[in-house]
Amino acid sequence: MGGEKVSEAMSELRPAPWITRDSSFFWEAAKRCELVAQRCTGCGKLRQPPRPMCPFCNSVEREEQVLSGKGTVYTWVMPRYPVIPGFEDGRIVVVIDLAEGIRMVSNLCDIAYEDVTREMCVEVFFEEAQDGFKIPLFRPASV
């Protein structure tokens, strides 16, 4: 089938992210290689993951804040099964403590699983995905 050929050719790129009304700003910023989070304009706290209402003060007002992209490893795991279509095997799934005090789930790249340590310094980079999207991923910090 012709359609299968196309998806095979594109399979080197990750699938495009699942976009919601609350998360679209995050993925649009990622296209510009910016890591962002929602900041509540009611109480000033960051919301991660994005959501319509502040869990601290119930405000629905928010603005976008650009983050440093720096953080440390909180925990990590190497999923082995099931293999998810569109994702290569052997990606380290990591929870990052971002410098701004929120946590983010991503992949940790450019390092062997056995070399990952708790609280190691990491930084964001952006990987091309399908449909022109970019995915924020992390790697050991350069400095």
Ligand SMILES: [Zn+2]
């Ligand atoms: Zn709030």
